[in-house]
Amino acid sequence: MSHAGVILGISDLEVEQVHRDREIKVYARxxxxxxxxxxxxxxVRIKATRQRVLKHTRQGNQVLTLYLKAPKYHCPQxxxxxxxRFQGVLPRFRASEAFRLEVFEAHDGGVTQRKLSRTHGISPATVERWYQSQCRLRQSEMSNRPCPRVLGIDEHFFTRRRGYATSFVDLKNHKLYDVALGRSEPSLRRYLTGLSGRDQVQVVVMDLSETYRSIARRYFPQATIVADRFHVIRLVNQHFLNAWKDHDAEGRRNRGLLSLMRRHAWRLSDEQRANLARYLEDYPVLQAMYEAKQRLNRYLLLKTLNAKKAKQMLPGFLELLDQLSASPLKRLARTLESWLEPIVAMWRFSKSNGITEGFHNKMEMMSRRAYGFRNFENYRLRVLTHCGWNEIINRV
Ligand SMILES: [Zn+2]
Incomplete structure (x- = not known):
């Protein structure tokens, strides 16, 4: 490659002239x-030569424009x-791929179309068009991936008109795998049937939703269903706080007490623990429920146990559920019993849907920045390019 080619990133190019005033003009052939x-x-013989004018990257705050002699050849054979054909320049384009990528990266990083149109000398509509085409390119690179082995499923809000969407997250690689519109089995059926490699999914993490459980059983037959720790503990707290309200509505309204009751006992200071004990002294039933809740939470926080250890823990947990079903928390006990397997499976793994919730946060921000999406496909494109793909394009 010539020196000029090395600097410009286009091989087999000979620079004839360089002009530098308001922009850099490079004449080459x-x-x-x-x-x-x-x-x-x-x-081959040269039949005619025309000039191709190409925008090609910015150098020192100035747009570099290439004026290339582009011959047309005739083959006698x-x-x-x-x-x-120049390397890194597509036929009929008036900008090199490097320049298009530069605009994409800048816009992706938050530079507005208006600003880019000034610095790069292109129209805002062009910025948008290049951005979209780069997004589509990234997405097509992702489209043939097999389903991840460790999958997180959760719902999130899309729009008021179209309702909820389901996100599928690769929990092992911390990537968004896909989003699909709808959160019920009929609306997801078409998507799920066409999913490649769904027999290979080994673990599915989900909140305590009956719909998702039946979906997982049907479409991911080999997978172990694992409950999401955060959701289970939140459920326990909700039930406990409701029972408290039935027991002593006055105390439930006390914000200080509420905060003490909600937290794990081992996170309280000695003084806080004493305060709580003083309150609970007057309500023996409530005290028993509180202690049961703490024991329950200890079980629910177990993780990465081996099979033997999990087996040892099981009888204690079952006994606790038995006790709960004879208490005001019997509805909670019933729910936990129906989800016993996914909860016990939770002990064996460390994965949770925390990553999924994080992506939901990010997706909400994207949606807000775009002042909402009407078209789900556009939304999916945007979300996938940002949460599902983080390689940097090196090819020019
Ligand atoms: Zn030929």
């Missing part, structure tokens, strides 16, 4: 004739014509 693109005959 190809160093050698290519072989015929049709029959590979290597002695097959008697056909073709134009010179």
């Amino acid at each position: 190809p160093t050698k004739r290519p072989a015929c693109i049709h029959c590979h005959h290597d002695r 097959c008697n056909r014509y073709f134009c010179h």
